[in-house]
Amino acid sequence: MYYQIRYLIVLVIGTIYHGSRAIIAGLFRIPDTDGGIYDRCGREWGRWLLWAAGVRVDEVHVERIPPNTPVVYVSNHQSFFDMLAILAVLPGKLRFVAKKEMQKIPFLGRAMKSANQIFIDRGNRAKALRAYEETATWVRAGMSAVVFAEGTRSRTGELQRFKKGPFVFAIACQVPVMPLYIANTFDILPKGSIWVRPRPITVYFGEPIPVEGLTYEDRDRLLDETRGVIERLRAEASEDR
Numbered sequence: 212m213y214y215q216i217r218y219l220i221v222l223v224i225g226t227i228y229h230g231s232r233a234i235i236a237g238l239f240r241i242p243d244t245d246g247g248i249y250d251r252c253g254r255e256w257g258r259w260l261l262w263a264a265g266v267r268v269d270e271v272h273v274e275r276i277p278p279n280t281p282v283v284y285v286s287n288h289q290s291f292f293d294m295l296a297i298l299a300v301l302p303g304k305l306r307f308v309a310k311k312e313m314q315k316i317p318f319l320g321r322a323m324k325s326a327n328q329i330f331i332d333r334g335n336r337a338k339a340l341r342a343y344e345e346t347a348t349w350v351r352a353g354m355s356a357v358v359f360a361e362g363t364r365s366r367t368g369e370l371q372r373f374k375k376g377p378f379v380f381a382i383a384c385q386v387p388v389m390p391l392y393i394a395n396t397f398d399i400l401p402k403g404s405i406w407v408r409p410r411p412i413t414v415y416f417g418e419p420i421p422v423e424g425l426t427y428e429d430r431d432r433l434l435d436e437t438r439g440v441i442e443r444l445r446a447e448a449s450e451d452r
């Protein structure tokens with residue numbers, strides 16, 4: 212009960228505080244630089260909420276992240292806490308690829324838009340492809356992106372079918388795909404629940420997958436290869452429990 216109350220209080224206060232900072236920065240057109248106000252707001256917000264929920268984040272194979280180069284992180288998705296763990300541990304300038312419906316979340320949606328998070332209309336293929344192409348130019352310029360391959364949070368904690376869109380996006384970016392498996396977040400906060408149960412989170416990093424030279428026709432092969440890596444990381448996480 213203690214962690215639940217603390218988490219809900221910090222969720223409200225932290226979202227208002229850090230969201231306001233991002234919104235004000237956007238209104239004043241403060242440049243979106245690596246390590247600037249938008250990155251700091253996201254990381255501090257994520258770390259506040261993890262602390263409030265009594266959750267620590269561990270990393271396995273973090274040395275596999277390619278140095279000094281943008282990547283497309285492709286992750287499983289079990290819980291809202293996946294995003295918090297990613298914000299807490301991933302280095303460099305980082306933006307999430309999110310479904311457009313998140314823009315409608317009061318206050319948070321406005322803060323995400325101000326922080327230049329990437330919204331995709333998955334119901335309109337032409338618009339989604341245009342958004343992927345536009346965002347790919349930002350990634351090639353040095354910004355890493357995070358996509359959840361399943362498209363939405365799992366209701367069971369098991370891996371769902373991967374969407375093709377994230378791999379079309381990765382190919383458009385022409386930067387390495389970095390597979391992630393985030394363990395234990397489903398146990399902390401399943402989809403549809405507001406009751407936080409403190410557990411340690413572990414983020415497992417796979418070997419980067421080269422994408423340079425791949426084309427749209429290679430999207431299924433890239434999907435299968437990435438899923439295979441994430442499934443192996445999931446098996447490793449199961450052995451570590």
